[in-house]
Amino acid sequence: MRGGAKVLIEKHRHEGIFIAKGKDDALVTRNLDPGHAVYGEKRISVDEKKEGLDVKVEYRVWNPFRSKIAAAIVGGVENIHVKPGSKLLYLGAASGTTVSHCSDLVGPEGCVYAVEFSHRSGRDLINMAKRRTNVIPIVEDARYPLKYRMLVGMVDTIFADVAQPDQARIVGHNAQYFLKNGGHFVISIKANCIDSTAPAEAVFASEIKKLQTMDFKPIEYVTLEPFERDHAVVVGTYRPAKDGKEAKAGEKTEKKEKPKPADSD
Numbered sequence: 001m002r003g004g005a006k007v008l009i010e011k012h013r014h015e016g017i018f019i020a021k022g023k024d025d026a027l028v029t030r031n032l033d034p035g036h037a038v039y040g041e042k043r044i045s046v047d048e049k050k051e052g053l054d055v056k057v058e059y060r061v062w063n064p065f066r067s068k069i070a071a072a073i074v075g076g077v078e079n080i081h082v083k084p085g086s087k088l089l090y091l092g093a094a095s096g097t098t099v100s101h102c103s104d105l106v107g108p109e110g111c112v113y114a115v116e117f118s119h120r121s122g123r124d125l126i127n128m129a130k131r132r133t134n135v136i137p138i139v140e141d142a143r144y145p146l147k148y149r150m151l152v153g154m155v156d157t158i159f160a161d162v163a164q165p166d167q168a169r170i171v172g173h174n175a176q177y178f179l180k181n182g183g184h185f186v187i188s189i190k191a192n193c194i195d196s197t198a199p200a201e202a203v204f205a206s207e208i209k210k211l212q213t214m215d216f217k218p219i220e221y222v223t224l225e226p227f228e229r230d231h232a233v234v235v236g237t238y239r240p241a242k243d244g245k246e247a248k249a250g251e252k253t254e255k256k257e258k259p260k261p262a263d264s265d
């Protein structure tokens, strides 16, 4: 789609993410592979000035109904710790919908190690990575990080969306191998995957407690309504420096208040 002069692109407060301001505002990432969509998402091409010259830049719409990171951003999360230049380990990549936006976001200086154990989804992931050299697809079980240790370097951030009851343990195990001290984690929790009998808020609280026993310091969480029911995204620091300001042991994890419905960026 041609945005031309009608669509205005504005920087989002999260570095590397943008808002396309048109009839309806949309969250967008700058397409690292212009001319190609990954999963049929809408593309917006706009004219921009670069060093005095007119250039065409393409953005891809990031739908919060299809991506938990996008839902957390729209839900007002303070920090997602994925920005230009970041090295990200992504557990539960599926066919790469959200991974592709992370690839746009970290850009050519960054890298996304994308782990998915389903061979079916893994095929799409591998095909997507052929066009995006900053994505390293890994078709393995995230429970066994030793199997892919030769492929993954130290990372700044781990994002996990494996929807498994032992997700906290899986993330802890991967963090021991790959996450730098003072690095960050972003975990999507689907309450009924962990305990379908307890209220969602109780499940989130117990997962946060589990994380605290594993060198993780949760800092904030947001629930993902209206995009996903009974889901939350928890964000925090791994082995923070003792004098670190970001999170102190025993500090309460803060639940973010939702922005008003009109504020849909």
Ligand code: SAM
Binding pocket: 066, 067, 068, 091, 092, 093, 094, 095, 096, 097, 098, 099, 115, 116, 117, 118, 121, 140, 141, 142, 143, 161, 162, 163, 164
């Ligand atoms: N994050 C994806 C997105 O936004 O496009 C959706 C992820 S989906 C909710 C969960 C994925 O985790 C599934 O594709 C599933 O096959 C994968 N998964 C579950 N357990 C896994 C494991 N132990 N290792 C690797 N992948 C796993």
